[in-house]
Amino acid sequence: MIVAVLAGLAAGALWALAFIAPELVRPFAASDLTLVRYAVFGASSLPLLAVLPGERWWPVVKVHWRAVVLLALAGNTFYYLLLSEAIQRSGPLLPAMVVGALPVVMTVLGGLRDGHFSPLRVAMPALFILSGLMTHIGTSPSPVPVTSASGSMLGLALAVAALASWAFYGLRNAELLDAHPCIDLLAWTALTGVATLITLVPLAAFSLGQGIGPWRSSFSEIAPLLFWGAVLGLLSSWLATWFWNIASRTLSGELLGYLIVSETVFAILYAFLLEWRLPTPAELLSMQLLITGVVLGMRATPRMRPQKQELARERIFSAQGRLDDDD
Known part of the structure; x- marks a missing residue:
């Protein structure tokens, strides 16, 4: 149990690197970093599948x-x-508010799908997490101006779609791993990397067709992009996905939702390091609210998935029965 929680927290810490990398690869666009990052994720997965015995993944x-x-x-x-x-359409603030609610959405949906949802149990942690998010956003610089009301609405719709997309991934991935304990987690992570590489083909083809992309730059210009793409591909994608799979196999959907808050907290800490400054009192308050919400939620939430809890009970009763027989 402790290993699964630590794995979930570690995944969030590695995912948070993606929030500072775009600032370090300018003037390249976020789409360029995405191509390099997931290309590294997929390319590094192929040798692992070649080394692993075929019966572990085929x-x-x-x-x-x-x-x-x-x-x-x-x-x-x-x-x-x-x-x-969404960020390009409406500026960074609105998407940040929407996607930042992912821990609360995951917690609610996870509880509903696990069959152990309790509004009273979720209400107080969610209030602290959302308050911390709003406090942090309120201390951030002003967002990029929106060109039109239609652009803002479209950006909102895209942000909500992004939120739904990752929430689906987080819950469905956990359900599959829980339902099929025979799946090797290393192989599953590598297969996810190869599948991600395949999904990049249309994006890369579009970039080539438009005459854009990092390949039009010299090596000295592209070096930071390659470095951070490799860091994100190996750490924020490969290692973080493996850690998240470890957590997903054991922990309940509600608890997984709370653990995602670690991504937000670490992203804030990395931003302080990048800017080489100490947090303001308001920023300290926002992190305290986020962490308090997570602690409250973890204390009240069932640790394991219902199937795991039932199996644990059966093992306890079976062991007790053997002791009674011995007596």
């Missing part, structure tokens, strides 16, 4: 290849494209 491909491709789209390529387009 049966999974035959049965679940559609699910792997769908999850790669929902959790990686499609999600990021929706989010980046």
